[in-house]
Amino acid sequence: MYYIDLAVTGVSFGCMYAMMAVGLTLVYGLLRILHVAHAAVFALGAYVTVVVANATGSVDAGFLAAIFITPLFGMAIYRMLYEPLLSYRPDVPMIASVGLLVLMQDAFRIVFGEQGVTFRNNTYGFTTFDVFGVTVNAVQIAIVVSAVIIFLGLHLFTTQTRIGVGWRATVSQPKIAASFGIDSIKVRYLNFAIGSALAAVAGGLVALLNNFVDPVIGYVVSYKALAIIVLGGLGSVRGTLIASLVLGLVESYGTIFIGRWLDRDAIAFLALIALLMIRPQGFVGTRAT
Amino acid sequence: MSAYEISLLSVIGINVILAVSLNMISGFCGQISLGHGAFYGAGAYAAALAMIGTGNILLALISAIVVGSLLGIVVGFASLRVRSDFLAVTTIGVNFLFTGFVRKQGWLGGEMGISGIPGSGLGADGNMVMILLFAAATIALSLYIGRSWMGFAFRAVGEDEDTAATLGINAAAYKLAAFGIGTALAGLAGGLYTFFTQFITADAFDFILSVMLMAMVVIGGIGSTWGVVVAAIGLTLLPEAIRFVNDYRLLVFGGLLVLVIRLAPGGFAALARAVATRMSRA
Numbered sequence: 001m002y003y004i005d006l007a008v009t010g011v012s013f014g015c016m017y018a019m020m021a022v023g024l025t026l027v028y029g030l031l032r033i034l035h036v037a038h039a040a041v042f043a044l045g046a047y048v049t050v051v052v053a054n055a056t057g058s059v060d061a062g063f064l065a066a067i068f069i070t071p072l073f074g075m076a077i078y079r080m081l082y083e084p085l086l087s088y089r090p091d092v093p094m095i096a097s098v099g100l101l102v103l104m105q106d107a108f109r110i111v112f113g114e115q116g117v118t119f120r121n122n123t124y125g126f127t128t129f130d131v132f133g134v135t136v137n138a139v140q141i142a143i144v145v146s147a148v149i150i151f152l153g154l155h156l157f158t159t160q161t162r163i164g165v166g167w168r169a170t171v172s173q174p175k176i177a178a179s180f181g182i183d184s185i186k187v188r189y190l191n192f193a194i195g196s197a198l199a200a201v202a203g204g205l206v207a208l209l210n211n212f213v214d215p216v217i218g219y220v221v222s223y224k225a226l227a228i229i230v231l232g233g234l235g236s237v238r239g240t241l242i243a244s245l246v247l248g249l250v251e252s253y254g255t256i257f258i259g260r261w262l263d264r265d266a267i268a269f270l271a272l273i274a275l276l277m278i279r280p281q282g283f284v285g286t287r288a289t
Numbered sequence: 290m291s292a293y294e295i296s297l298l299s300v301i302g303i304n305v306i307l308a309v310s311l312n313m314i315s316g317f318c319g320q321i322s323l324g325h326g327a328f329y330g331a332g333a334y335a336a337a338l339a340m341i342g343t344g345n346i347l348l349a350l351i352s353a354i355v356v357g358s359l360l361g362i363v364v365g366f367a368s369l370r371v372r373s374d375f376l377a378v379t380t381i382g383v384n385f386l387f388t389g390f391v392r393k394q395g396w397l398g399g400e401m402g403i404s405g406i407p408g409s410g411l412g413a414d415g416n417m418v419m420i421l422l423f424a425a426a427t428i429a430l431s432l433y434i435g436r437s438w439m440g441f442a443f444r445a446v447g448e449d450e451d452t453a454a455t456l457g458i459n460a461a462a463y464k465l466a467a468f469g470i471g472t473a474l475a476g477l478a479g480g481l482y483t484f485f486t487q488f489i490t491a492d493a494f495d496f497i498l499s500v501m502l503m504a505m506v507v508i509g510g511i512g513s514t515w516g517v518v519v520a521a522i523g524l525t526l527l528p529e530a531i532r533f534v535n536d537y538r539l540l541v542f543g544g545l546l547v548l549v550i551r552l553a554p555g556g557f558a559a560l561a562r563a564v565a566t567r568m569s570r571a
Contacts, residue, residue, distance in 0.1 A: 034374050084551060090374040091321040095503060096550040098323065102500055103543030110537060223385065223496075226378050266389025269382035276371050276379055 004134050006252045012140040012209075014248025015147035019202035021225040021232070021240050022154075023074075023195025029171045029235030030191050032090055033082055036097040038199055039222025040104035041077075045070045045200025046207040046217050047112060054120045059208065066200040074196025075189050101222060109215035116214030124208055139209040146201055151241065154194075167191065171235065220265045227272035247271070295417045299485050301525045302420035303478050306427045308505040308521035309514060310474035313431060315503070316512035317440060318467035319447020320368045324380030325502050327387035328364075328472040330494025332357035332479025334391065337403045337489055346409050350480045357476015358469050365468030369461050372450075384496045391491040402490030409484040420481050427474055431514040434470075443467055444512070497539070504546040510558025520557065 053062030127138035158164035232239030332353035445453035509520025
């Protein structure tokens with residue numbers, strides 16, 4: 001049963017990573033920028049969820065607020081930080097992004113305190129189900145269910161609607177898409193808005209799961225998400241989903257097999273470095289250097 | 290001098306060595322490294338083990354330099370495989386791997402770190418003098434390399450690797466050289482840090498430290514030795530001088546980093562040069 005418990009943990013973490021990493025991979029596909037500050041968006045989502053939930057007494061209101069506020073923040077990052085830096089070498093916006101993440105983490109610490117914030121009334125976080133002897137937390141189920149709904153919705157949106165098709169076209173062939181009259185600037189804002197909202201949902205769910213939000217909530221997740229998008233082949237949503245689940249499971253089982261000589265959080269980086277050295281272009285697709 | 294001033298000067302000296310050595314890799318040679326803390330840490334741990342084993346300062350410093358640069362050359366090979374932002378991501382990974390590995394090693398003290406490391410026997414002021422001498426030597430080496438053929442080759446590789454290759458510059462060899470020299474100095478700084486504190490934990494060498502060092506390099510002016518020296522001194526003194534900054538250190542460092550990249554990508558060195566040109570014209 002122990003191994004099944006690990007699988008449950010692994011899959012739920014994998015789904016959380018997927019919601020976080022899809023925004024990153026889309027930004028990379030569109031702008032060729034490693035958007036490290038996506039973790040600050042994730043943390044903001046977690047904070048808005050917990051603060052609004054405590055103020056209104058409703059966790060749903062918290063999520064709703066996070067989904068509305070974080071896209072604005074994500075779009076502001078694009079407009080104020082990345083857009084002016086697009087003509088520079090790709091490491092320039094990346095370092096700026098790291099700077100922004102460090103700044104935001106400290107800002108969260110100053111505003112909300114070092115100790116972090118807990119939910120005043122978190123019924124989901126402490127509800128557990130017993131499924132054939134395996135204990136499953138309600139939030140773990142919520143993470144998996146939201147990931148499935150979100151990615152099905154995203155799939156329908158990008159294949160069935162005109163805006164979605166235009167978005168996909170711009171990601172794969174920006175110039176040709178523009179010549180068909182698609183406004184690439186609007187696509188970029190759409191991209192940051194949707195990616196940020198997904199990160200916010202992931203942040204809020206992690207907050208519920210831990211019943212706790214502290215300033216470093218996004219710290220390790222951010223660099224793990226970088227590992228995931230490289231693993232998934234950079235810009236490929238399907239690759240990112242697979243890589244997220246694989247990492248979630250590998251971490252979960254890895255802690256018992258190699259946890260004795262390596263930190264859980266370092267496993268992702270070991271995989272990342274190995275992959276970058278063996279196949280710098282990722283598992284699927286090609287990469288322009 | 291008070292004990293406070295001695296320890297402050299020692300920290301400044303160590304930060305100058307770290308920032309100037311990072312500038313050789315990222316500024317001169319254009320290989321962005323966000324994992325300088327790992328090489329610094331490797332040097333510190335090597336020096337600590339050597340001091341506990343032999344009690345010989347010279348041996349401790351040499352092992353710090355050797356271990357730092359060996360790890361650096363291994364990571365340098367990564368720079369032959371991946372470029373630009375992906376190299377930066379790889380070095381972030383190296384930093385997390387280093388701290389993640391050290392935390393789990395019993396023989397390296399694990400989470401608790403290594404305490405009770407024998408002192409250098411020079412006393413606090415002797416240590417400070419040694420650190421400052423090494424810092425001065427590092428600056429001199431950096432200035433010398435900047436003017437030498439090697440510095441020219443570094444800059445050529447940093448600007449455009451493929452064009453440098455057409456000039457007959459062996460880009461791979463120079464990248465490895467930049468990593469080897471820069472990380473040897475980081476290892477040295479680690480050894481000096483070990484003498485300074487006589488107690489080390491993995492947390493002192495984490496990724497945030499690497500970001501701080503990169504902030505010093507970028508804010509000072511990437512590629513400018515004097516700019517980086519001034520930034521390393523200034524950014525070490527700032528939290529000490531202004532109480533407010535000490536509480537919000539990361540906010541200020543992160544904010545400055547973003548502002549400088551966004552508004553003055555050449556850092557303060559470029560600003561100073563622009564002001565000087567305008568003054569001489571007027």
